[in-house]
Amino acid sequence: MLIGYARVSSEDQNLDLQFDALKKAGCSRMFSDKLSGIHKMRPGLDDALSHLRSSDTFVIWKLDRLGRNLKGLIDLVGKLEEDGIHFQSITDGIDTTSPAGRFFFHVMASLAQMERELLIERTKAGLMAAKKRGRVGGRRRTMTPSKVEAAKKLLAERMPPREVAQNLGVSIPTLYRWCPASERA
The missing domain is CATH 1.10.10 (Arc Repressor Mutant, subunit A)
Structure with missing residues (x-):
């Protein structure tokens, strides 16, 4: 069984594009949330996950609809894998029902993690260089x-x-x- 999940960031946004893609992918049940990905509590996602059984496939329109943070995404897909549940992201072309799909997901996740770590390194180096020049970060003091x-x-x-x-x-x-x-x- 294919179970789909869609999410938009605010109440005034429309889920139609995602629902159409999930229907076209063959999802028999679909769940949704209308709230920012920052929120840890997402009732629609929790409901979708509770309906999944071994050998089912969890389908989303795009990876960023599932979450903003890579670690959370990898943990979720890892948990699905442990439970014998497959994962599919339509737009990103990820389908863990095949060994190539699982490999592709892990390569993408590794590259995203490396990019995040490089960004942190660059930020720290920039802050240290600014500090050596006497510049201090943060808001300017109102009391001179x-x-x-x-x-x-x-x-x-x-x-x-x-x-x-x-x-x-x-x-x-x-x-x-x-x-x-x-x-x-």
Whole structure:
């Protein structure tokens, strides 16, 4: 039996394209979700997986409809394989009912994992190079050294903290973080 699964990221998107492809592939049952792939809880996917039995084939339109993360995808397909369930991705041309299909899936998964690791390496190298040049990542600080000096001066002149924060364009907690009351006499 072929059981299909379709997913779109939001309620206003349409599943027709995926359903048509799943019907054409021969799926007798189809399940769906209308929510982002980020969500771990996908009732339609859980329902589809609960209907699968040994020698069934789980069919999807495209790999990215199943999940965003490679490890999760490989784990899911591995679990299906353990349970004697085949996997098919229509658009990606993956069909684990044959040894060549299983090999192709694992090669694709390995290449995707390598690309992810190379991306992480490049990112780390770029951050280290920037750090050596004195650049620091993250958001720019709202309290510059001149603002801190101005705040201390205004607070010493007994200007209310709310007005000081408003004049400097910062929140009161930010003002207190940079000019704690314990440092003011």
